[in-house]
Amino acid sequence: MNTPERHVLVDTDTGVDDALAILTALNAPDTSVIGIGTVFGNCTEHQAAQNVLTVLAAVNRTDIPVCVGSPRPGPAPTTPSPHGSDGLGGRGLQPPPSVRLSDETAVDQILRTGRERPGQVDLLCLAPLTNIAAAITRDPTILRQFRSVTIMGGMGTVDRREIVAAAQPKFLAKGDTNINHDPAAAATVAATPGPVTWVGMDVTGRLRLRWADLQTLTSTSNIARFIQTITEDYHVYCTNTYGAEQPIYTSHDSVATSVMLDPTVILSSVSATAQVHSADGRSALWGHYPDDRSAVHQMATDLDYSAIRNRVDRTLAGSGKH
Numbered sequence: 001m002n003t004p005e006r007h008v009l010v011d012t013d014t015g016v017d018d019a020l021a022i023l024t025a026l027n028a029p030d031t032s033v034i035g036i037g038t039v040f041g042n043c044t045e046h047q048a049a050q051n052v053l054t055v056l057a058a059v060n061r062t063d064i065p066v067c068v069g070s071p072r073p074g075p076a077p078t079t080p081s082p083h084g085s086d087g088l089g090g091r092g093l094q095p096p097p098s099v100r101l102s103d104e105t106a107v108d109q110i111l112r113t114g115r116e117r118p119g120q121v122d123l124l125c126l127a128p129l130t131n132i133a134a135a136i137t138r139d140p141t142i143l144r145q146f147r148s149v150t151i152m153g154g155m156g157t158v159d160r161r162e163i164v165a166a167a168q169p170k171f172l173a174k175g176d177t178n179i180n181h182d183p184a185a186a187a188t189v190a191a192t193p194g195p196v197t198w199v200g201m202d203v204t205g206r207l208r209l210r211w212a213d214l215q216t217l218t219s220t221s222n223i224a225r226f227i228q229t230i231t232e233d234y235h236v237y238c239t240n241t242y243g244a245e246q247p248i249y250t251s252h253d254s255v256a257t258s259v260m261l262d263p264t265v266i267l268s269s270v271s272a273t274a275q276v277h278s279a280d281g282r283s284a285l286w287g288h289y290p291d292d293r294s295a296v297h298q299m300a301t302d303l304d305y306s307a308i309r310n311r312v313d314r315t316l317a318g319s320g321k322h
Contacts, residue, residue, distance in 0.1 A: 005030050005031065005032055006028070006030060006031045006032070006122060006261070007031075007032050007034050007117070007120055007121045007122065008025055008031060008032065008033050008034065008121070008122050008123075008124055008260070009033075009034055009035050009036075009037070009109070009110065009113050009121050009122070009123050009124065009146075010022060010025065010033060010035070010036045010037070010124045010126065011036075011037045011038075011039060011069070011106065011110070011123070011124065011125045011126065011127055011131050011132060012036060012037070012038055012039070012048060012052065012126045012127050012253075013038065013039050013040060013041025013042045013043065013045075013048050013087070013126070013127035013128065014038060014042065014043065014047075014048040014049075014051035014052050014055070014087050014088070015041070015042030015043070015051075015081070015083035015087045015088070016042075016082075016083045016084070016087070016088065016089060016230050016231050016234045016249075016251075017234075017250065017251040017252050017253040017254060018042070018048075018051075018087075018126050018127070018253050019051070019055045019088060019226075019227070019230060020227055020251045020253070020254050020312070020315070020316075021126055021251065021253035021254045021256070021257040022036070022052070022055050022056075022257075023055065023058075023059065023223060023227075023315050024254050024257050024258065024261075024311060024312060024315045025124065025257050025260075025261065026059060026061060027314065027315040028261045028311075031261060033061075033064055034064070034065075034113070034121065035064065035065045035066075035067065035102075035109050035113065036052050036056075036064060036065070036066050036067070037066075037067045037068075037069045037105075037106025037107075037109050037110065037131055038051075038052060038066070038067070038068055038069050038106060038127075039069040039070050039106065039127045039128055039130050039131045040070070040071055040072040040076075040128065040130070040181070041127045041128045041177075041178065041181050042081055042083040042087040042127075043081070043083070043086055043087030044071070044072075045068050045069050045070060045071055045072075045106075046068055047086055047087055048087060048127075049066055049067075049068045049101055050094070050095060051086070051087050051088050052066045053066055053095035053096075053099045053101070054088065054093045054094065054095045056095075056099075057095050057096055057099060058222070058223070058226045059223065062095075062096070062099045065102040065104070065109070066101050066102060067101070067102045067104045067105055067106040067108070067109045068101060068105065068106060069105060069106025069107060069130070069131040069134075070106070070107065070130040070131050070134055072130075072181070072182075073130065073182060073184070073185075082233070082234055082237040082238075083234060084230075084233060084234070088230045089229065089230035089231060089232060089233055089234060090233070091229055091230060091232075093229075093230070106131045107131050107134045107135050107138070110123070110131060110132065110135040110142065111135050111138060111139055111142060114135075114139075114142050114145030114146055115139075115145060118145045119145070119146075119147050120147060121146055121147060122146065122147050122148045122149075122150065122260055123143075123146040123148070123149045123150070124150050124256070124257060124260050125149065125150065125151040125152065125153070126152050126178075126253040126256060126257070127152075127178060127181075128178050128179075128181035128182040128185065128186075129151070129153070129178065129179075129182060129185040129186050129188070129189045130181075130182045130185045132185065132188075132189050133182070133184070133185035133186075133188035133189055134185075136188055136189065136192050137188070140192065142194075143189075143192050143193065143194025143195070143196060144193060144194045144195070146194070146195065147195065148195050148197065148260065148263075149194055149195055149196045149197070150196075150197050150199060150256055150257075150259055150260035151178075151189070151196060151197070151198050151199065151256070152178060152199055152204065152252055152253050152255075152256035153176060153178040153179050153186065153198060153199075153200060153201075153285060154176060154179065154198040154199075154200030154201070154202075154274065154284075154285040154286070154287070154299060155176050155200045155201055155202050155284045155285065155286055156200050156202040156203070156286065156287065156299060156301060157270055157272055157286060157287035157288070157289075157299060157301070158286040158287065158288055159289075160202070160301070161286070164202045167202070167206075176200070176201055176283065176284035176285055177201070179276060179283050179284055179285045180282055180283045180284070183276045183278060183283035186276050186283070186285055187275075187276045189274075190273070190274035190275060190276060190285060190295065190297070191295050192295055193294065193295045193296075194295075194297075196274075196297040196298065197259065197260075197263075197266075197269070197297065197298040197299070197300060198274060198285070198287070198297060198298070198299045198300065199255060199256040199259050199300050200285070200299065200300070201252060202301075203255065203300050203301065203302065203303055204250075204252035204253075204255040204256060205250060205252065206303075206305060207250065207251065207254075207255050207305050207308060207309065208238075208242065208244065208248040208249075208250060209248060209249050209250065209251060209309070209312065210246065210247070210248055211235050211239075211246070211247035211248060211249060212246070212247065213313070213316075214227060214228055214231070214249075214316060215228065217316050217317055220317070220318075221316060221317050221318040222318065223315065223316055223317075223318045224316045224317070224318070227316060231249050234249055235247055235248065235249035238250050251312065254308070254312050254315075255303065255308055258307070258308040258311050258312070259300060259303065261311070262307070262311075264304075265303050265304040265307050265308055266300050266302075266303060266304075267302040267303055267304055268300075268301045268302040269298045269299055269300045269301055270287065270298070270299050270301060271296050271297070271298060271299075272287030272288060272289060272296065272297065272298075272299050273287065273288050273289070273295060273296060273297070274286070274287055274288075274295075274297055274299070275287075275288050287299045
């Protein structure tokens with residue numbers, strides 16, 4: 001019996017780890033990425049779109065429609081991004097001039113896809129949730145039109161805050177990146193019913209990828225060479241942030257992508273209502289257990305990191321389809 005093909009719509013701010021996540025989705029068997037929308041975050045929404053085209057060109061997949069989405073609702077951060085000046089490591093990479101963006105907006109792409117193919121498409125959210133919230137504002141039922149909605153965001157459940165603080169103190173101190181970019185949008189999504197799974201930084205941050213392994217693959221894999229190029233500075237940032245003894249890099253978005261592609265990598269999860277909390281000028285999303293369970297979502301609490309690492313390794317090695 002043939003496995004039904006999975007259809008995926010991606011929402012991204014196309015930084016270094018988004019690039020690897022997109023390539024991971026493209027590499028997955030029985031999976032079709034049917035569209036990609038961009039939003040601000042690691043760079044502007046327009047730069048993110050150019051970055052997507054650059055990533056797609058690296059694997060000859062510029063047939064996938066790319067739509068520009070929402071701008072940042074407030075002032076841009078003043079601190080430099082670890083993803084570089086352009087989101088892809090500041091290496092000056094550009095897509096081929098012949099490649100064009102779709103005329104459709106990212107929000108319209110979400111709404112159209114949900115309405116035309118109800119229950120058939122998996123929505124993968126790797127960025128601030130501004131596009132998703134805008135789609136909900138126009139159609140409050142839109143999340144329920146997707147087969148699944150996987151969000152890279154959150155910090156887990158509030159009753160595990162001390163555990164997260166002990167395991168990921170720097171993440172807890174700086175806040176939840178995608179949520180912090182647009183807390184109001186995150187709150188809108190959190191309050192909306194749908195088949196939502198939050199894959200928070202409390203679980204994505206546990207995957208540490210060895211820089212030496214990536215370097216080994218560059219002799220035989222174009223994908224590994226591409227990722228090495230854009231991750232050169234990012235891996236130094238990650239190594240210092242984690243205080244790692246050996247050079248490493250993280251890919252939060254690839255973890256969320258792996259969960260979407262194969263939900264069996266979730267070893268444990270809880271049903272909870274997501275709420276945004278703000279303190280000390282930063283925002284994070286935590287799961288609660290209130291009496292009102294009108295918008296209950298799933299929150300991953302532990303994952304099969306060996307399986308996720310193997311999937312990412314296959315992508316980097318160029319083994320699989322694109």
